[in-house]
Amino acid sequence: MKRYSAFAVAREAARYHLGWERAWAAPEPKAQYDVVIVGAGGHGLATAYYLGKNFGITNVAVIEKGWLGGGNTGRNTTIIRSNYLQDASAAIYEKSRGLYETLSQDLNYNVMFSPRGVMMLAQTQHEIRGYQRTAQANALQGVTTEWIAPARVKELLPIINLDGPRYPVLGALWQARGGTARHDAVAWGYARACSAMGMDILQKCEVTGIRQQGGQVTGVETTRGEIGCTRLGIVVAGHSGVLAEMAGFRLPVESVALQALVSEPIKPCMDVVVMANTVHGYMSQSDKGEMVIGGGADGFNNYTQRGSFHHIEETVRALVETFPMISRLKMLRQWGGIVDMTGDRSPILSKTPLAGCFINCGWGTGGFKAIPGSGWGFAELMAKGHSPLTEAFTLDRFREGRFIDESVAAGVAH
């Protein structure tokens, strides 16, 4: 793999850009791998990358039924933060945020991480108490966040209307080192680094069955033939239930559609990420100038990657009151992603009842921010059988009552 650098850009500029290589190879499947990862989204690719980088396991295939990063990795609002209440969550999300800071250098691929600050608005008395509590918890966890007053909110975000009659802004939880990154680039950067280590990324290859013998996984059946493996990682977000069914176990997960939309591009007007959880609206401005808006999730099981229009109406109605200047913006695109929701709104990174089969799912509405940390921890779990980052996120925590309850902590989907 040729490294990307300022020198490479100059070199290629001098020869009509004819020397750029393909970023990753498109190999034919081999009959047998040490590890097969199902799902070439951010989490799957990150898992493969850290298996190779941290544990030297490079006989790995990453299988994808569609195209690389074409699922939720390309469908989120790219927010990165780690201001969670529970210790186990703060640990894995903060690990992730930290890895994002140097990810471009690590992968030699510009993921455009922009630590512009994440502001979570408090618009009810309940949220004030909740966020002040989170700020205190974060101080104990070593995550830098602070509670800020409305005047400071206005200073950081001049376009905000603090005195909306329905949703006044009463303060905010501010994480200055949160931000955004280019979501596709995260998948592409990991894919390129995995390919450079000799791993096979197999696109348009749908898993149709999981082979097992004596309670041990032996491989997968795919639309491109049977592929053997000794360890299998299922990292397929919304379709986890479908894969689990093939492997012969069930999950405490339900899939729903979560929507996002972007406006036409406008001049720079806000340089922080805003989350208004009371009204389920998230907004940031992309480098192209589009306002990127995330909304609420449907309450019912749905695999359509669309979502219901009335959620957009609710989200936009509330955001317009808080940001009056966006009222005449035209929206360019809308899309939905299938998110896998667990009972406690925390992910599952765990061994499964099938030996050699591991599952990483349940990231719900907030998986993008967790990609590097999730990959780091899940790779360790798959390589060594245990990981301090993932030990709280086991499948049996529901049976044992060890919830990592972020739904109550946040009071919203996140």
Add this chain to the structure above:
Amino acid sequence: MLTLHCPCCGIQADETELAPGGQAHLTRHGPGSSDEDFHDYLFTRANPRGVHFERWRHAAGCGKWFHAARDTQTLEVFGTYAAQTLAPPQHIRDAITERRPDWTWHASGRATE
């Protein structure tokens, strides 16, 4: 937008009038049940990409609960029926079979294709 026929008041109701209530036909395991059954009752849910049975409440209408048979991949509605049933009635099963011939009903509240 999803619209469902409320079998209680007879109205074709918009999604905005309805409150989703999760998987239908769960067996309620309470005191005296095994840990496994109680766990499944509390947490394990069918999550099919295809035929699914759900509880809905006509929240902004008559306020009553009912059941719906729906396809989660196409949003096709096969029919709605009374909540006072332990399994989908025959006419609902027939309506599904007509359009999904490979479909079968599992006593655990799951449908498979």
